[in-house]
Amino acid sequence: MQILTLGPSGTYSEKAAKKWVQKNNPKTEIKLKSSPDEVINQINQNTLGLLPIENSIQGTVLQTIDLLKQKNVKIMDETIIKINHCLIGHSTKNIEVIVSHPQALAQCRNYISNKFPNIETRTTGSTAHAAKLTTEFKNMAAIAPAETAKKYNLKILEKNIQDVKQNQTRFFTLATKDSKPTGNDKTTLIFSVKQQPGTLHKALKPFAKRQINLTKLESRPSRKQLGDYYFIIDFEGHRKQPKIQKAIKELKKHTELIKILGSYPKAQNKNQNTK
Amino acid sequence: MQILTLGPSGTYSEKAAKKWVQKNNPKTEIKLKSSPDEVINQINQNTLGLLPIENSIQGTVLQTIDLLKQKNVKIMDETIIKINHCLIGHSTKNIEVIVSHPQALAQCRNYISNKFPNIETRTTGSTAHAAKLTTEFKNMAAIAPAETAKKYNLKILEKNIQDVKQNQTRFFTLATKDSKPTGNDKTTLIFSVKQQPGTLHKALKPFAKRQINLTKLESRPSRKQLGDYYFIIDFEGHRKQPKIQKAIKELKKHTELIKILGSYPKAQNKNQNTK
Numbered sequence: 128m129q130i131l132t133l134g135p136s137g138t139y140s141e142k143a144a145k146k147w148v149q150k151n152n153p154k155t156e157i158k159l160k161s162s163p164d165e166v167i168n169q170i171n172q173n174t175l176g177l178l179p180i181e182n183s184i185q186g187t188v189l190q191t192i193d194l195l196k197q198k199n200v201k202i203m204d205e206t207i208i209k210i211n212h213c214l215i216g217h218s219t220k221n222i223e224v225i226v227s228h229p230q231a232l233a234q235c236r237n238y239i240s241n242k243f244p245n246i247e248t249r250t251t252g253s254t255a256h257a258a259k260l261t262t263e264f265k266n267m268a269a270i271a272p273a274e275t276a277k278k279y280n281l282k283i284l285e286k287n288i289q290d291v292k293q294n295q296t297r298f299f300t301l302a303t304k305d306s307k308p309t310g311n312d313k314t315t316l317i318f319s320v321k322q323q324p325g326t327l328h329k330a331l332k333p334f335a336k337r338q339i340n341l342t343k344l345e346s347r348p349s350r351k352q353l354g355d356y357y358f359i360i361d362f363e364g365h366r367k368q369p370k371i372q373k374a375i376k377e378l379k380k381h382t383e384l385i386k387i388l389g390s391y392p393k394a395q396n397k398n399q400n401t402k
Numbered sequence: 403m404q405i406l407t408l409g410p411s412g413t414y415s416e417k418a419a420k421k422w423v424q425k426n427n428p429k430t431e432i433k434l435k436s437s438p439d440e441v442i443n444q445i446n447q448n449t450l451g452l453l454p455i456e457n458s459i460q461g462t463v464l465q466t467i468d469l470l471k472q473k474n475v476k477i478m479d480e481t482i483i484k485i486n487h488c489l490i491g492h493s494t495k496n497i498e499v500i501v502s503h504p505q506a507l508a509q510c511r512n513y514i515s516n517k518f519p520n521i522e523t524r525t526t527g528s529t530a531h532a533a534k535l536t537t538e539f540k541n542m543a544a545i546a547p548a549e550t551a552k553k554y555n556l557k558i559l560e561k562n563i564q565d566v567k568q569n570q571t572r573f574f575t576l577a578t579k580d581s582k583p584t585g586n587d588k589t590t591l592i593f594s595v596k597q598q599p600g601t602l603h604k605a606l607k608p609f610a611k612r613q614i615n616l617t618k619l620e621s622r623p624s625r626k627q628l629g630d631y632y633f634i635i636d637f638e639g640h641r642k643q644p645k646i647q648k649a650i651k652e653l654k655k656h657t658e659l660i661k662i663l664g665s666y667p668k669a670q671n672k673n674q675n676t677k
Contacts, residue, residue: 183628185464186621189508207628229504229525233464249524250504291625325610327619328603335600342629344602345621348461350566353482354617355458 128152130300131166132177134159137255137275139210143298144177147206161252163190167198167301176200176301182210183295184234187345191299192317192359195388202315202389204300210234211294212254214284215276216261216268224249226257227270235270237290297394305366305389312365313342313393318378318385319349319357326381327358333377334362337370357384365390403427405575406441407452409434412530412550414485418573419452422481436527438465442473442576451475451576457485458570459509462620466574467592467634470663477590477664479575485509486569487529489559490551491536491543499524501532502545510545512565572669580641580664587640588617589665591650593657594624594632601656602633608652609637612645632659640665 130148133140136159148155155175160166166176178191195202212235216222225232225239226249232239239246251257257269258279268284269275276283306312320326334341343361364371366387379385405423408415411434423430430450435441441451453466470477487510491497500507500514501524507514514521526532532544533554543559544550551558581587595601609616618636639646641662654660 181623181628183623183630184625186623189460190511232525236465250507293627295628297628324613324615325606327616328606328610331600331603331606335603338599340599341602344631346461346619348458350459352568353456353458353570353572356619 128154128173128175129156129158130175130177131158131160131169133163133166133179133253134161135253135255135259137258137272137278138253139208139272139296140177140179140253140298142272142274143179143206143208143296146208147177147204147298147300151204163194167194167200170200170301170303172303175203177206177298178301179296180299181297181343182230182234183293184289184291185230187347187359188230189347192347195299196317196357196386200301201303201305202299202391203302203304203306204391205313205394206298206300207295207394208298209294210289210296211273211287212270212289213273213276213286214268214288215258215271215273215281216284217265217282219284221266222268223247223266224264225268225270226251226260228252228254228257231257231270234289234291234294238288300391306391308365308367308390309392311393312390313361313363314366314371314390315359315361315388316375316386317357317359317388318382320381321383330358330378330381333374337374339364339371339374363393403429403448403450404431404433405450405452406433406435406444408438408441408454408528409436410528410530410534412533412547412553413528414483414547414571415452415454415528415573417547417549418454418481418483418571421483422452422479422573422575426479438469442469442475445475445576445578447578450478452481452573453576454571455574456572456618457505457509458568459564459566460505462622462634463505464622467622470574471592471632471661475576476578476580477574477666478577478579478581479666480588480669481573481575482570482669483573484569485564485571486548486562487545487564488548488551488561489543489563490533490546490548490554490556491559492540492557494559496541497543498522498541499539500543500545501526501535503527503529503532506532506545509564509566509569513563575666581666583640583642583665584667586668587665588636588638588668589641589646590634590636590663591661592632592634592663593653593660595656596658605633605653605656608649612649614639614646614649638668
């Protein structure tokens, strides 16, 4: 068995994959790929994938949700890890450029504009790439996990620099099938509603009236036109439970598009809420 | 009267400000600022602001909505403009770096990865900055509006390169007060709901039962923890209409936080839908 995730070595994705492997199947080999497309396209019966889906500051990772909407893979598990961004580089003096993944730059936006008001920022494909690039330029610093500094022989210039200290990212383990019911599961689905007043309200009713906890509701533009959205919801329960099956059946009366992305065991996270 | 928006000269924000000024008050002077904070902090009785709020591909501009949540300004109008991104530069040969605003890069993600699979992308504060920077490097190209090419003496290398051809951005005109009822208005508000099952469903009921059209519903992470959201809704009607006042009063029973960002005349946009 192998699990594919985003490289190079040192990314938060690799960290999440290590956490998943340790907990579930220590013999699984982690392989690092360069894009989410590559990860998803190579999933088969012996190959899993792991991708970031949501960050507590920036919200849904649009690229992952777009791929899940298009491709035929299922969510079989979730893993949550803490994010501690560090500024790493050569010296705090003479920094002219800060590089990192766009999500990491966005999560440290206030820090950057307060400490380095006129600095140039550049994006890289991953936080590990940013660290690697920084080794080549004396005037550069990277935003990356602490471990990366050691790996690339750079100094940790400042720790925990994200704007909101409580910063977590959630990852999905992806496979050809989702998971069997464990008694403590979650289900993720995406849907769009017909364009009539009150349809979203109607779409939520099957869950509200059965006291099914929505742990996430996000809307995303459909990429067609302003005012056209689809919704991503997570709720407690497994798609094979009769209560959940009834709710989904009722939801279908109000949706244009609906895709069940999978049911999977709920991750331990004492900070998670319900809506 | 003056209106502040994001510069330098050649940004889509300047284009939207020109459209607004032409339609409403041709004597208004347009002044270009370098950040959304600067625009919002200088709004007073004689000074308006104009900022992008939403793009049909990328969704809500997080930085603008965060500022509207924090600061004491009101939405008094909306303006919608078409976005036509172009690749501009020196020559299609030898391009090693593509620069632009992060939103523009995101809107051309497929174009870039198909045409320039291994290219480095860098972010700039605006599309106009990207064009300006490109004048200095022969191996660089920028994603920017067509007008910018002429302004900075660069060539248009390819037109209309955004991944979804129908691409619009919506801007808010901001002031110390919102607008008076015109009979064809919209209202924007943000709210968060108490953390109990079914609360979002209950929060939408006051609108659904009165057949009030929601033209937008988006959720954003509260920036506190995973699973904690607030919602941004736009609906048809003015906050001074009795029907709207009743709906908002009822909504308040289910919200933790609620802030009415303003009522304003509805922009002409034949592509806009209702939910």
